[in-house]
Amino acid sequence: MMFFRSITIGQYIYRNSIIHRLDPRVKIFVVILIITSVFLINSWIGFFLIGLYLFTNIYLSKVHPKYVLKGIRPLIFIIAFTLLIHFFTTPGEVIYHIWILNITREGIQRGLFIAVRLFYLILSTSWLTLTTSPIALTDGIERILSFLKIIRIPAHEIAMMMTIALRFIPTLMEETEKIIKAQMARGADFESGNIVKRIQNFLPIIIPLFVSAFHRADELSIAMEARCYRGGEGRTHYRQLLITKVDYIFMIVTLLILILSYL
Amino acid sequence: MIKFNNVTHFYNTGQNHKITSLSGINMEIQEGDFVAIIGANGSGKSTLAKHINGFLLPGSGDVYVDGFNTKDIESIWNIRKKVGMVFQNPDNQLIATTVEDDIAFGLENIGIEEEEMKRRVDWALNIAELNVLRTSEPHLLSGGQKQRVVIAGALAMHTTYLVLDEPTSMLDPKGRKNILEIIKTLNEEKGITIIYITQFMSEAAQFKKIFVMDKGKIVLTGSPKSVFSQADLLMNLGLEVPQITQLARKLAENGLEIPSNIITEEEMVEYLCLYI
Ligand SMILES: Nc1ncnc2c1ncn2[C@@H]1O[C@H](COP(=O)(O)OP(=O)(O)OP(=O)(O)O)[C@@H](O)[C@H]1O
Ligand SMILES: [Mg+2]
Numbered sequence: 046m047m048f049f050r051s052i053t054i055g056q057y058i059y060r061n062s063i064i065h066r067l068d069p070r071v072k073i074f075v076v077i078l079i080i081t082s083v084f085l086i087n088s089w090i091g092f093f094l095i096g097l098y099l100f101t102n103i104y105l106s107k108v109h110p111k112y113v114l115k116g117i118r119p120l121i122f123i124i125a126f127t128l129l130i131h132f133f134t135t136p137g138e139v140i141y142h143i144w145i146l147n148i149t150r151e152g153i154q155r156g157l158f159i160a161v162r163l164f165y166l167i168l169s170t171s172w173l174t175l176t177t178s179p180i181a182l183t184d185g186i187e188r189i190l191s192f193l194k195i196i197r198i199p200a201h202e203i204a205m206m207m208t209i210a211l212r213f214i215p216t217l218m219e220e221t222e223k224i225i226k227a228q229m230a231r232g233a234d235f236e237s238g239n240i241v242k243r244i245q246n247f248l249p250i251i252i253p254l255f256v257s258a259f260h261r262a263d264e265l266s267i268a269m270e271a272r273c274y275r276g277g278e279g280r281t282h283y284r285q286l287l288i289t290k291v292d293y294i295f296m297i298v299t300l301l302i303l304i305l306s307y308l
Numbered sequence: 309m310i311k312f313n314n315v316t317h318f319y320n321t322g323q324n325h326k327i328t329s330l331s332g333i334n335m336e337i338q339e340g341d342f343v344a345i346i347g348a349n350g351s352g353k354s355t356l357a358k359h360i361n362g363f364l365l366p367g368s369g370d371v372y373v374d375g376f377n378t379k380d381i382e383s384i385w386n387i388r389k390k391v392g393m394v395f396q397n398p399d400n401q402l403i404a405t406t407v408e409d410d411i412a413f414g415l416e417n418i419g420i421e422e423e424e425m426k427r428r429v430d431w432a433l434n435i436a437e438l439n440v441l442r443t444s445e446p447h448l449l450s451g452g453q454k455q456r457v458v459i460a461g462a463l464a465m466h467t468t469y470l471v472l473d474e475p476t477s478m479l480d481p482k483g484r485k486n487i488l489e490i491i492k493t494l495n496e497e498k499g500i501t502i503i504y505i506t507q508f509m510s511e512a513a514q515f516k517k518i519f520v521m522d523k524g525k526i527v528l529t530g531s532p533k534s535v536f537s538q539a540d541l542l543m544n545l546g547l548e549v550p551q552i553t554q555l556a557r558k559l560a561e562n563g564l565e566i567p568s569n570i571i572t573e574e575e576m577v578e579y580l581c582l583y584i
């Protein structure tokens with residue numbers, strides 16, 4: 046049976062590194078830049094440069110590459126699948142023929158490109174979440190979004206939702222575990238029967254969980270109001286974000302490399 | 309000063325259906341007081357507590373906190389700054405993902421500047437003995453530690469009044485004792501007014517004054533000694549006297565010369581020592 050206690054939220058790994066100390070806004074912005082440019086680039090030399098850049102970042106963060114690669118493992122199948130699809134479905138110069146399928150030169154090129162793009166996408170987002178604590182990430186997202194307040198993006202509300210989710214996911218998981226154990230003690234069986242039966246078996250878990258979650262939400266809102274919470278207006282921040290010289294240098298280097306790899 | 313002026317409150321439960329939860333409450337709590345509120349389940353204790361910070365408003369009558377009427381929308385945030393609240397379930401009161409962030413939550417809400425906020429968080433952490441847990445995540449704390457975080461969050465706001473609604477009922481005996489000790493220190497050393505709702509008579513016995521509630525009314529007020537000397541009345545209200553008082557009565561019934569209004573273990577020990 047599944048037990049959740051081991052799950053930690055986010056995959057943040059604390060290290061004392063330059064990368065960890067970067068402003069979360071800068072890191073989020075850089076990841077967005079990398080992802081966009083990875084989808085614009087169309088040359089092997091460009092991909093090579095970005096790869097070099099990403100691995101340097103991982104090296105600088107002092108986080109062991111195995112953590113980064115761990116994030117890729119579940120997606121290997123998807124990557125392989127897209128690779129194959131492109132091999133066989135791209136029209137062009139046929140270089141290999143099996144049964145009714147043709148592998149084309151263009152197909153191989155395209156497939157590999159897509160695979161590398163997906164690989165980099167995962168690499169850069171893992172790099173971000175491994176080196177940025179959930180709190181810093183939330184703060185960063187809030188500040189970035191607050192520039193978009195003019196177009197009515199509810200920055201503070203989104204950040205508050207993220208915070209509360211982060212805060213309550215472990216609590217709710219613990220509770221789920223308790224309910225599962227309690228139902229199992231009463232003879233509930235979650236492992237046999239067909240799919241419909243199994244889904245039915247989960248109702249005695251889901252329903253108490255929902256009831257309790259609503260109850261929690263109710264009490265939490267009372268506690269928040271008692272502590273003078275009234276939305277984002279006029280609110281100050283305990284955690285100050287500060288863009289330093291290092292942040293600027295990092296930003297400039299990143300931009301240069303992205304431009305270089307695009308040329 | 310907190311003042312209840314003939315306060316009545318109803319909960320609407322469906323069409324034309326009302327539950328009277330408070331009726332004709334008159335009560336005054338002075339600054340620096342150390343009071344407990346006891347009463348059977350459903351006697352209106354929580355409803356009364358939620359009136360103090362304007363979370364619930366009286367159906368008739370008025371509640372004043374330092375002269376501000378809770379019905380006055382302008383002053384509600386002022387009142388909530390003055391009145392800190394601690395509820396029963398420690399899990400459902402912590403909002404942020406670390407202890408220090410949670411303590412800062414209230415300060416962020418009222419727009420305290422960065423420097424001052426840091427200072428106040430440090431100060432509150434210190435008083436609630438949470439220094440080593442500063443960066444811990446709430447779900448890894450014990451129930452007692454969580455309640456201390458909630459208390460620290462209220463302290464950081466520089467509250468005058470701290471209202472605690474059965475804060476120890478989900479804690480183990482050790483956590484319970486610890487919370488009560490902290491509350492006492494806050495009252496004695498920081499002069500914070502404590503209004504403490506409890507189901508534990510042994511806890512109530514440690515306060516300076518007790519309000520006893522029944523069916524939305526305050527039926528008895530006084531020092532623990534005077535309140536617990538009325539064992540029969542309390543019994544009728546579905547309450548008990550502290551175990552130590554019960555013991556004293558039994559001993560007195562059996563001919564031992566011992567006053568029946570003993571309310572703490574220390575007193576009991578003192579009297580029993582006379583017989584050695
Ligand atoms: N949200 C609500 N809606 C309707 N009725 C309510 C609500 N909350 C409380 N009541 C009713 O109001 C009365 C007083 O409830 P209250 O919660 O204040 O009692 P209490 O003394 O705090 O009890 P307990 O010891 O169980 O906490 C009870 O009869 C209760 O059923
Ligand atoms: Mg109650």
